Amino acid sequence: MGVFDKLGQTFGQQSKDMDLGDYMSAVEMEDVDVMHEPADMYIKPVSISSENEVKSVEDEVSKKNIILLDITELNKRPTTRSNVISELKRFTAKINGDIGQIDQTRILLTPSKIKIIKRKKQ
Numbered sequence: 001m002g003v004f005d006k007l008g009q010t011f012g013q014q015s016k017d018m019d020l021g022d023y024m025s026a027v028e029m030e031d032v033d034v035m036h037e038p039a040d041m042y043i044k045p046v047s048i049s050s051e052n053e054v055k056s057v058e059d060e061v062s063k064k065n066i067i068l069l070d071i072t073e074l075n076k077r078p079t080t081r082s083n084v085i086s087e088l089k090r091f092t093a094k095i096n097g098d099i100g101q102i103d104q105t106r107i108l109l110t111p112s113k114i115k116i117i118k119r120k121k122q
Helices: 003-010 020-025 051-062 078-094
Strands: 043-047 066-070 098-101 106-110
Touching: 043 051, 051 066, 051 078, 051 106, 078 098, 078 106
Parallel strands: 043 066
Antiparallel strands: 066 106, 098 106
């Protein structure tokens, strides 16, 4: 037990261990970046499960954020998945952004003037 732990107990604070996963998913930490100054753009992980959520993804890309989109839930409904991807393709083309599939469950969306290299260099 360190000096700061003893001081914390003296002042009635209890030691609370939190792993990185808990920290990153804590609701109160959602929009707080204590390590850095605000950035011009962010890479945001987003899950989508219906066509109703497409607008919020488009809004994030419009704010110049790069979206790592989890489509695991959409894979259960191929028609909905196809409609969502088609709508996102139209949107990224309209704003001069880009879209690329990383694997079966993840798609990368970029804002205007950021392109994805889709072929591996040999």
